[in-house]
Amino acid sequence: MKKVKLIGLLGILAAGALALSACGSSSKTADDGGKSKKNNFRTLDEIKKSGAINIGVFSDKHPFGYVDENGEYQGYDIYFGNKLGEDLGVKINYVSTEAANRVEYLETGKVDLILANFTVTPERAEAVDFALPYMNVGLGVISSESNKVDSLDNWNASDEMIVISGTTAEPFMIKNYPNIKLQKYDTYANAKNALLNGSGKAWVNDNTEVLAFAKSNPGYVVGIDDLGVKDTIAPAVTKGNTTLLDWVNSEIETLGKENFFHKDYEATLTDTYGAEYADTLVIEGGKTK
Template sequence: MRRKVFKKLLFTVLVFALVIACLTGCDAKEGDGGAAASVDLLDKILEKGKMTVGVNPPGEPICFYDDAGNLIGYDIDWANKLGEILGVEIEFVEVNGDNRISAVTSGRVDLIFANITGNLERAKSIDFSIPYLRTGIKMGTRVGLDEIETVEDLNDPKYTVAIVSGTTGEDLVLKYAPNCKISYVTSYPDQCLALQEGKADAIFEDGTSIDFTAGKADYLVAKEKVYTSDPICVGYAKGNPELGRYLDMFVSSMITSGWQAEEYFKWFGSEYTGTLNTLW
């Protein structure tokens, strides 16, 4: 008799515990829901009707100010096009090579069109879209420095390289010319100014920018070697798969429609000869 009573009591307790567990689980799902209920950044942008975009001026023709003080350039047109298609207002925030990633991770900006190379190291901190431009680092030297053809030729204390911190160009110089003198500046125009004033012997930047400047200026010589194949991507915070998918669709659409090629010719004055793959 006692054994039957004990079994009934035990069964009742187990059923009660199971019911409580189910109710607790349901409450958790209907409450904050953890990661499953988190709102994707795309939804937040659409809800507030505004997108904050980090850009990296001055760097003609990628991103710079016109005579009226307006931001213009290849990156600016891409950001404005995205805002137009989303139907949201664009607010530009200036970033640089040092703080453009932290601007994303801290939430200071929603995303960046900041001439940033998507690579494995940076992908530990933020996510990237598929590339909307592909370029490579090239060297520019002052006129008359004919003995310098490669970065290794600069590996001597008698040579000074003007470089921007936190860039692929900096990584290249530190690796292959560690004995040269490095003069850190804040932007590509400052690199060019250092060459022009004789304060630097060489600079490193995207080949698109080096070739563009060499075609206009008489103080810079663009060297032929291209050191990297760099995918220039949109950067955004991790944990936003819907935004990432939308950005990939957006970039793919701009490439297949021919808009990207038109924009490149508009700003660089030449046909785009690189290869950009699409996902959609």
């Protein structure tokens, strides 16, 4: 009888040890700050309480998000981000991101909000929650003026097209021009250098980006300024972060009544595109035409 009780006691002790072991494993996961957990986010109240919001932006995409000679973030998205922080009443921590990292940075809680020239697509909308749009965008193709590309229908099989991984240009080219070999880069800076160095025949990207590049780099021309469907640019939050999403949407609607985004364009984009493109590119209050 005593043997039976002893065996039973040993079983209970073993089960307890397993339970403690399991708890220890769970605590280790929690100690990593939730980075291994998908869709880790801070609510609007948590952001306010912390006194700071983390916003993912580009640091090398002039004139939308870039770092100037003084080490300060500037550009169209930054102008907007500064206003969000001001109206929210918190400090802004800008976090440099690349195109391919935007979704990951939201899912892991590295940033609360993405303002990195983020084009809205159905695929991305399954991974993040987009707020109301604030800009129109399409795709364009830039090439050397001496070897201008104004059509993709007769592409030479030996030539390569430059794209940036994680942008809408990549899946568009794969789907619609599978015969064109792609030369992929992770950053805008590397893609620009590849074009300047002649590594690729042309570069397909947001039409706003290639138009800006052509204006600031003599000898290059946008032979195709409207490739594919028209899209919109919008802020994005982590999937399920409804409190922050609702606040951003309300803010965009309010700012639209003040013609804020046209003011943003005038301050940050006029030198690049000219005043004539303002009504074409800008969306006020989230209302597309």
